[in-house]
Amino acid sequence: MSKKLLKWIGTGIGIPLMFILTGSLALAAEKEMNLYEYTHLPREQRLKYKTIVVEPYEKGTTPSEIELKKAEEMILSGETETVWKYYQLALFEATHPKVKVKLSTYSGWKAEELLTGLAGGTAPSYYDITQEAGPAGYIKQGLVADITDLVKNWDQTPYIQSHYGALWECCWDKGRCYGIPTVDPMIPCIYGFLYRKDWCKEAGIFNGKGEGGPPLNWTIKEFREIFMKLTDPKKNRWGLTVGPVQWHWGLKNPAFQCMRAPFGTQPWFWTVPDKSGKYTWRFDTSPQVVESLEFLRDMIWKDKSIITGAEYSGGEVNREFWGNRAGAYYFRNMDGIGKVFGAPHVFSPTIPTEEILGFAPVPAGKYGLRLNTRRVSFNGFNPTLSKEELKAAFEYADWIRVGEGATISLEYSLHNWRTIGKTLPLELARTTLPWQTLVSQTKEFPGSLRIRKVPEGFPDILKMIPEGMLDATRVSLKIPAYTNFFRATDLTVPGLGKELAGLMSLYQAIASNPNVDIEKELKKTADMLNATVFNVKLENDREALKEYFQGLDNFYKEYYPDWWKSKEYKDLFENYYKCW
Numbered sequence: 001m002s003k004k005l006l007k008w009i010g011t012g013i014g015i016p017l018m019f020i021l022t023g024s025l026a027l028a029a030e031k032e033m034n035l036y037e038y039t040h041l042p043r044e045q046r047l048k049y050k051t052i053v054v055e056p057y058e059k060g061t062t063p064s065e066i067e068l069k070k071a072e073e074m075i076l077s078g079e080t081e082t083v084w085k086y087y088q089l090a091l092f093e094a095t096h097p098k099v100k101v102k103l104s105t106y107s108g109w110k111a112e113e114l115l116t117g118l119a120g121g122t123a124p125s126y127y128d129i130t131q132e133a134g135p136a137g138y139i140k141q142g143l144v145a146d147i148t149d150l151v152k153n154w155d156q157t158p159y160i161q162s163h164y165g166a167l168w169e170c171c172w173d174k175g176r177c178y179g180i181p182t183v184d185p186m187i188p189c190i191y192g193f194l195y196r197k198d199w200c201k202e203a204g205i206f207n208g209k210g211e212g213g214p215p216l217n218w219t220i221k222e223f224r225e226i227f228m229k230l231t232d233p234k235k236n237r238w239g240l241t242v243g244p245v246q247w248h249w250g251l252k253n254p255a256f257q258c259m260r261a262p263f264g265t266q267p268w269f270w271t272v273p274d275k276s277g278k279y280t281w282r283f284d285t286s287p288q289v290v291e292s293l294e295f296l297r298d299m300i301w302k303d304k305s306i307i308t309g310a311e312y313s314g315g316e317v318n319r320e321f322w323g324n325r326a327g328a329y330y331f332r333n334m335d336g337i338g339k340v341f342g343a344p345h346v347f348s349p350t351i352p353t354e355e356i357l358g359f360a361p362v363p364a365g366k367y368g369l370r371l372n373t374r375r376v377s378f379n380g381f382n383p384t385l386s387k388e389e390l391k392a393a394f395e396y397a398d399w400i401r402v403g404e405g406a407t408i409s410l411e412y413s414l415h416n417w418r419t420i421g422k423t424l425p426l427e428l429a430r431t432t433l434p435w436q437t438l439v440s441q442t443k444e445f446p447g448s449l450r451i452r453k454v455p456e457g458f459p460d461i462l463k464m465i466p467e468g469m470l471d472a473t474r475v476s477l478k479i480p481a482y483t484n485f486f487r488a489t490d491l492t493v494p495g496l497g498k499e500l501a502g503l504m505s506l507y508q509a510i511a512s513n514p515n516v517d518i519e520k521e522l523k524k525t526a527d528m529l530n531a532t533v534f535n536v537k538l539e540n541d542r543e544a545l546k547e548y549f550q551g552l553d554n555f556y557k558e559y560y561p562d563w564w565k566s567k568e569y570k571d572l573f574e575n576y577y578k579c580w
Helices: 003-030 035-039 043-049 065-069 071-076 081-095 111-120 134-140 148-152 157-171 197-202 220-230 254-263 287-301 316-322 333-342 387-401 404-419 426-432 467-477 485-492 496-512 518-531 541-559 561-565 567-577
Strands: 052-054 099-101 126-128 189-196 271-273 281-283 328-332 357-360 378-381
Touching: 035 043, 035 081, 052 387, 071 081, 081 099, 081 387, 081 404, 099 387, 134 157, 134 378, 148 387, 157 378, 189 197, 189 333, 189 467, 197 220, 197 357, 220 287, 254 287, 271 567, 281 518, 287 496, 287 518, 316 328, 328 333, 333 357, 333 426, 333 467, 357 467, 378 387, 387 404, 404 426, 496 518, 541 561, 541 567, 561 567
Parallel strands: 052 099
Antiparallel strands: 126 378, 189 328, 189 357, 271 281
16 A cells, blocks of 8 residues: 555545544533543543633632642651541532632632732632621622522521521521521630639639639629729739731720610611701710720729730730739630640640639629620622632532531541540640631521531540530520611721721720820810711611611610610610601
């Protein structure tokens, strides 16, 4: 056979084969493959098949860029955590053939970063929507996707509705859903007071069980008396440490709020409606605010029981507590539990943390009023995602939090427990179970989500947490939760940074001058903020304000009837809240 004929035959066969192969690959790319078909593709074709990118905002659940570069070194050195993270990612991508998970560098705190990312196509697939404007603000500004169809048949939906329904309402608008809880199944996050049990014993302060610490049902009067007793200038000790604007609320100073709520003002805000109707909000200068600030001033200057930290910003105020200079500070129960698990000798090389560290709920004030301190964060999904990308992002969030990815994380903790923990004393063994994996499958401490499969043999975490911390959490969970504040926070979005600056100036004036005129400083702050931050008239604000404050009125009527019936409240409602 001539070379010319062979060349012709080869070309005649090769071209059709090329078209067949190209067509088959194109078909493979177009059709939805099952897992068997996908795993039998060549590696290059498997990588090309991944056309959907999910960029999750998950801290600590995906390897960092540094870990990726040093994976082999970590494996050889026995650092197994990265290997487990790789396994999580590999398993998800194997079971979701078209999806590629990309690492996210999003910080999750600044709205400007999110807006820039959405505009430039660099925002993650989902992100926190609890900060600043709250879910209502993100929804109103169109910064989150509608996920109603995705949560409609989600197995977590009935569970969230039964345990966190009122809180989850914050993510709904006109019958449509725009967010899901972010907290994994753990002991509910509650804010209260972390305190020194040993100092309390020295000062003769005991709870109902004979242990050092305030009683679980303490009042605002006992609150002041206890911190006076804990203060000992000779030992360089103060009862309480309070900072100006702590990062963990993101909106207002929690120390102010904690002292303010028992005096009967609305929860969370330093604002009241502008009754003239010219603007939406005015700064709150009601008698209850004056009373609460006078209370703060007197604790600082008369009692000398507060180390103010007037020069601090952010979360630095807690260093006075961990540095043995303050007997208590306001923070979350999870921080205390985390120290018990991960820092068994944070105060002393010989005495376990759990014997020194206590947690107390917030105190009750007049009419039994208590600040609700239950905390749940929410994630919203990127509104620029396609329908296919949105579904993949939701499936990843589900998988890593309550699905097989979450189970793998628990298996890793269990692996550490079995190989290391059982040979250690209890206070050290706890460190092999990261406190973030505190799984609670009980009705008493329901998580905002429920993990589908807890590995067999996983230890009962509730038996490892100090009973006193659990008792305080139980009391805190019974405090009535007024959750509709999220629906109104979008009305206070303008100039949030300037508002915080105004509050910081007010705080510093009180903390630096024993003769401060509270009403004068409050008016100065109000004049400044009213001329800047609140110099805004928002659309349809009367209707929104009416809904909010009628809801607040109904809340007080149901849960605090003595307060609701009082003349003090009636005057407050008529003179400051009612604007319609």
